[in-house]
Amino acid sequence: MNTLRIAGGQVLRPDATVEDADVLVDRDEGTILDIGADLDAEADETLDAEGCLVTPGLVNAHCHVAMTLLRGYADDKPLDAWLREDIWPAEGALTPEDVRVGAELGLVEMIKSGTTAFADMYFHVPEVADAVAEAGLRARLGHGVVTLGKDDEDARADIDESLDVAREFDGAADGRIRTAAMPHSLTTVAEEYLREFVADAHDEGIPVHYHANETTDEVDPIVDERGERPLSYAKDLGMLTDDDFLAHGVHVDDAEIDLLAEAGTGVVHCPASNMKLASGMAPVQKLLDAGVTVGLGTDGAASNNDLDMFDEMRDAAMLGKLAADDASAVAAPDVVRMATAGSADAIDLPGGALEVGGAADLAVVDLDAPHLTPANDLVSHLAYAARGSDVRHTVCDGRVLMRDREVLTLDEDAVMARAREAVASLRERV
Numbered sequence: 175m176n177t178l179r180i181a182g183g184q185v186l187r188p189d190a191t192v193e194d195a196d197v198l199v200d201r202d203e204g205t206i207l208d209i210g211a212d213l214d215a216e217a218d219e220t221l222d223a224e225g226c227l228v229t230p231g232l233v234n235a236h237c238h239v240a241m242t243l244l245r246g247y248a249d250d251k252p253l254d255a256w257l258r259e260d261i262w263p264a265e266g267a268l269t270p271e272d273v274r275v276g277a278e279l280g281l282v283e284m285i286k287s288g289t290t291a292f293a294d295m296y297f298h299v300p301e302v303a304d305a306v307a308e309a310g311l312r313a314r315l316g317h318g319v320v321t322l323g324k325d326d327e328d329a330r331a332d333i334d335e336s337l338d339v340a341r342e343f344d345g346a347a348d349g350r351i352r353t354a355a356m357p358h359s360l361t362t363v364a365e366e367y368l369r370e371f372v373a374d375a376h377d378e379g380i381p382v383h384y385h386a387n388e389t390t391d392e393v394d395p396i397v398d399e400r401g402e403r404p405l406s407y408a409k410d411l412g413m414l415t416d417d418d419f420l421a422h423g424v425h426v427d428d429a430e431i432d433l434l435a436e437a438g439t440g441v442v443h444c445p446a447s448n449m450k451l452a453s454g455m456a457p458v459q460k461l462l463d464a465g466v467t468v469g470l471g472t473d474g475a476a477s478n479n480d481l482d483m484f485d486e487m488r489d490a491a492m493l494g495k496l497a498a499d500d501a502s503a504v505a506a507p508d509v510v511r512m513a514t515a516g517s518a519d520a521i522d523l524p525g526g527a528l529e530v531g532g533a534a535d536l537a538v539v540d541l542d543a544p545h546l547t548p549a550n551d552l553v554s555h556l557a558y559a560a561r562g563s564d565v566r567h568t569v570c571d572g573r574v575l576m577r578d579r580e581v582l583t584l585d586e587d588a589v590m591a592r593a594r595e596a597v598a599s600l601r602e603r604v
């Protein structure tokens with residue numbers, strides 16, 4: 175058996191306690207063999223975790239990873255204008271190679287900030303999947319479908335591509351890649367297509383992921399035209415099952431929260447994107463109180479503007495308190511759970527907890543920094559004070575993806591150089 179030992183650190187356990195312990199990993203199986211203070215087995219490789227906190231790898235449950243190329247491309251606009259005036263025209267000019275390098279750039283950023291798994295909605299998914307296979311993370315990938323403005327033939331071709339991609343890539347990269355069918359939203363895919371698309375996906379056991387209840391501009395027309403709330407419409411369309419997960423859920427009323435809790439549909443909270451686009455404040459504490467599975471996501475780097483899940487935890491805690499008008503709402507252990515087990519649960523991928531027999535997906539956070547001193551409460555530090563740049567080592571599926579801040583699976587400098595070139599060329603074309 176080929177083993178890895180993460181030695182000399184403190185370990186964050188699923189019950190949010192912290193203990194002095196080593197973590198022993200079976201690299202062949204990609205699982206945790208043991209966690210404890212007195213492990214005497216020799217290991218084939220050791221990662222030094224002295225002065226560090228070993229946490230589950232962070233799980234970014236909603237992203238458009240190749241949008242790193244559009245970071246800073248268009249800021250300071252609301253969602254609809256931002257998409258229509260800037261983002262969609264630029265995305266129309268992206269080549270498969272652009273998406274590949276954008277994805278690689280995002281994956282380097284994720285590895286460097288302790289993220290080991292993510293869910294992604296984009297296009298040119300084969301290129302994203304190749305990049306994920308090389309980088310070594312886990313992902314749930316899907317082709318995002320928009321039928322708005324398309325004729326019937328193009329709309330059906332987009333849906334077919336989403337289903338084909340979901341079939342073809344499920345289980346790729348030694349099982350680290352899973353898939354979903356991804357209608358973009360309840361307003362950008364017409365009802366006549368949504369109903370059939372969702373039924374076809376579910377018939378084949380493919381989960382569905384979509385944006386929902388993100389802005390009032392999106393919610394109000396649904397209510398006006400149908401006389402029902404968006405998530406009642408989603409339920410009618412069959413898109414509210416416990417395999418499905420939606421992004422945002424900002425403008426949800428109490429009845430919709432009950433629908434989510436009853437159905438077991440996951441909600442991915444994206445606080446930075448919601449603040450930047452001024453979309454609104456999701457009622458996260460209410461969702462948690464109702465028993466809804468809540469994960470955390472960055473959304474794309476063009477509306478965030480980074481993929482750092484530590485930032486996201488802090489934003490979620492701060493915004494959750496404002497939304498609830500209660501400083502005790504969305505507390506540190508809640509956001510850490512959302513960024514780990516909550517997200518893993520929402521997108522149904524392994525990871526999110528450090529436990530014997532579980533996935534060896536972890537981040538080693540170096541605590542030897544002024545902003546993490548003194549170590550009064552390490553869960554508080556993860557939620558409120560730590561940064562992605564504090565991550566020293568990242569491990570996914572038992573494989574070391576970053577050691578002492580050196581990314582081992584992708585060439586960081588080369589990826590950045592290719593991304594700069596791709597964007598220079600894109601800017602000439604758009």
Ligand SMILES: CSC[C@H]1O[C@@H](n2cnc3c(O)ncnc32)[C@H](O)[C@@H]1O
Nearest residue numbers: 238261295296297318319358385474
């Ligand atoms: C068709 S692939 C996915 C599609 O979603 C766009 N997108 C990025 N951020 C958001 C957001 O916050 N709400 C809705 N849609 C978003 C992305 O640019 C792609 O076009």
Ligand SMILES: [Zn+2]
Nearest residue numbers: 385421473474
């Ligand atoms: Zn999104």
